[in-house]
Amino acid sequence: MNQQTQPSATTSLSPFQGLRRTLLFSFVLLSLITVVLTTLVNSLISIRTSQNLVLNELIANAELNEQTINNWLTERQQDLESLILNPTNFIYTQQLINGNQVNQQQFLAHIQFQLFPTGLFDELFLIDEAGQVIFSTETDNIGRNHRHQQHFQEGQTSPFISKTFFNVDTGNHEIILTIPLLNADQETIGLFAGRLSVLNMTQYVLARADTTQTGETYLVSRDRQFITKLRFQPQSQLATSEGIDITLADNGTLNHAGNYQNYNDVAVVGAYRWLPDLQVVLVAERAESEALANVQQLLLTNTIIALIIIALSLLIALIITNQIIHPITQLTDAATAIAEGNLNHIIPITDHNEIGILAQAFNAMTMRLRDLIATLEQRVEARTAELAEARDAAQAANQAKSTFLANMSHELRTPLNAIINFSYLLDLGDNLTEDQRDFTSRIHRAGKHLLNLINEILDLAKIEANQLTLDYEKVSLPYLIHDAISITSGLINDKPVTIQPHIPDDFPPVRADRIRLRQVLLNLLSNAAKFTDEGHISIDAQQNDEWVTISVTDTGVGIAPDDLPKVFETFVQVGDVMTHKAQGTGLGLPISKQIVELHGGKLWVESEFGQGTTFFFTLPSSPPPTNNEKTQT
């Protein structure tokens, strides 16, 4: 099989395949990477900056609130001081502490008039030297003892602010403020104390803490209670969030800030710190969504700009790609046209760049090709004419040779037949001397040999002139082989050679030209008889679905390996050098081979020098049917 790849002239590309796609893809990718990277970095920096801004703001907020709370508590201390330094109150307290009977209702009314209406204190009370409450705005608490308490023990010499504590009685988180009461000798004779609710306090302090939409500042006690009002209803009264957890775990050694989920699982930015004086966590938070609203606006703007840039670069990429691709497409079209045989295609030259030069060169090349093809056609025509002339002459010569051969053989055979027949007749007569009989016999044999030679030359001529036609019919091989053996037996004379046909009588008939097949068999058998001095010659025939194989095997001299290829050459006789039997024309085997091949078979030889030779030939089991088929009887 000879496979050839044909360049297809009809290969075509859709607009977004091939070079255009590659170029477009590259341009877009390049702009995408640049824009996306820039936007990303820009956005990340913006987020970080904005977060830091908010964090710093919240930290400032937390610090401010811490300060505000402390200031507020100091203010309340000052309230207590000014209250107690009021001359009327001073007298009341001194008398109370000295155990004098005082109209408590009057004192109470006095205090309430001065300070209590502000609602800043939950309770105001007076503690004597022994720690006993001797006067209180909450009369239930009178008689209770504070001597074991830190505010009593440490409040003896200077004003004291307690830590935040959980009042088991009220369920509130509270702070107690005390200021020492001194007598004329500057000795402490008791304490004046105020009780503050943290919730109450922070309503004054933290309420104004954050003016944003989601921002808030609140306090959480050590036992995780919200001790100030929250801006949003909490899911759980149990105060937990990363900020609170860290602050409580850290025990107030560090101040922190960060992003985390608040008590309601809202993402917040927060600053959180431990207020050691109050023993509470102060948390300042703002929802991330609000804190980063500016960033989100910026991100949106960034994204829109990025999208516009990408769209623009896509447009530019399309235009540039078109500018590059259009002339290339023209070139490709031209090349395709030429490949299809249209040499009149001229590319319009629009650009004066590399591609323009290429187009120019292409046009020049097309013109040269067109000229070249035109001349080539003329030369081919002339040459064809010459060849036709030569062919005609050769055909005429060949015809003449065949005619001559036919004529010659006819002309030769006519006198030769006369010689053969008359020499035979002479030999039949009785009036010949021994010598004369010998002569006529020689004439007869020489004549027959000559006739044979002429017949074979004629056959060869016919074969070469393709004039040998086969006359197919059904042929019985056993019969034909026995016939050939009986003719060949004469050649053996008195040599100790037996001819053994191995072919069953019911061997199916083959379809062949009977006369030509007999010629082949005779040729092979007579060759075998000629070159076999002792032993046997056997003939075998076998058949399968495809082939009938006939072989003739002898035990003769064999053929030297060098000579094997030559046996089928015309006019070559193998075995000449061996003193032997330069009988025959040397045309038998070539003719036999041609006959077998005309039948569609093959003829070949296998031989071992000095041991013997086997000729094989095959015939197709079913040769082409012919119209004029005869049936052999």
Add this chain to the structure above:
Amino acid sequence: MKQQFEQQFNVTVNYVRMSSGEALARLRDEKDNPQFDIWWGGPIDSFIVAKNEGLLAPYDSPNYTNLINQELYKDPDNYWAGIYVGSLAFCTNSDWLAANPNIAPPQSWDDLLKPEFRNQIMVAHPSTSGTSYTAMATIIQIYGESDGWDYINQLSNQITQFTRSGSAPSTFVGQGEDAHVCIGFSHDIIKKIEDEQAPLIMTFPQEGTGYEIGGMAIINNAAHLDLAQKWFDWALTPEIQALGPTYQAYQAPTVAGVALSHPELLEVNLIDYDFIWAAQHKNEIVTKFINEIATADNLKQ
């Protein structure tokens, strides 16, 4: 415990450490909207009070059968279960004793009233601390109502400050700053001595000492009842109670099949502490204490 439970059941446990009185106050406060599922630890006196106030939910745990003594270690109505047992003891700062060779550590409740211990004793306030309430109830049970209050009154003169939490006194006494003698649970004192190398000597009162059964209960209307019950069952298994000493909780277990880390803490003269009486009189005793002995304001943290 928290980590163990979180790993085992793949849930997050939030916990808040509070003293018994604070916990009780908080539960009362949140009665209509409970924020806790489990109340873990502290003497059962407070649990009985909470049960009577309807703050707890009963639960019939299949693991009650693990308890050494079901009569003693669980509520007859299944409102609470005991998770540990611990006895009251005294601690004395050994550095202080070394500096004052004529002072011996207290060996009886009466010893505490000795002049050398004036302003040297620290104990928690019974309004917030279950430890302290156990101590006060023990004193009243030993001395009787009238003598008991008299004793408490005298004792208050020996005391520097009342603390919020029951284990705080041993901490402060161990630091030797504000006081040098404490009343507290023996397992808390052992923890300070063994794990924090605090210079403390532990003694038990000869007259007899009170003890606590540490309780556990499910809060009424708990938001996570399933998990609370899981915790409840889980805590009543020997495997979990055996964990105690690994996190320095040296109380005795309430379930069978757990080795005691410090059996000697219960091999002392224990009084027949009446938990029911203690619970019934808790509000009354605490109020009396606040009004007559020491206010509950601004307790030492």
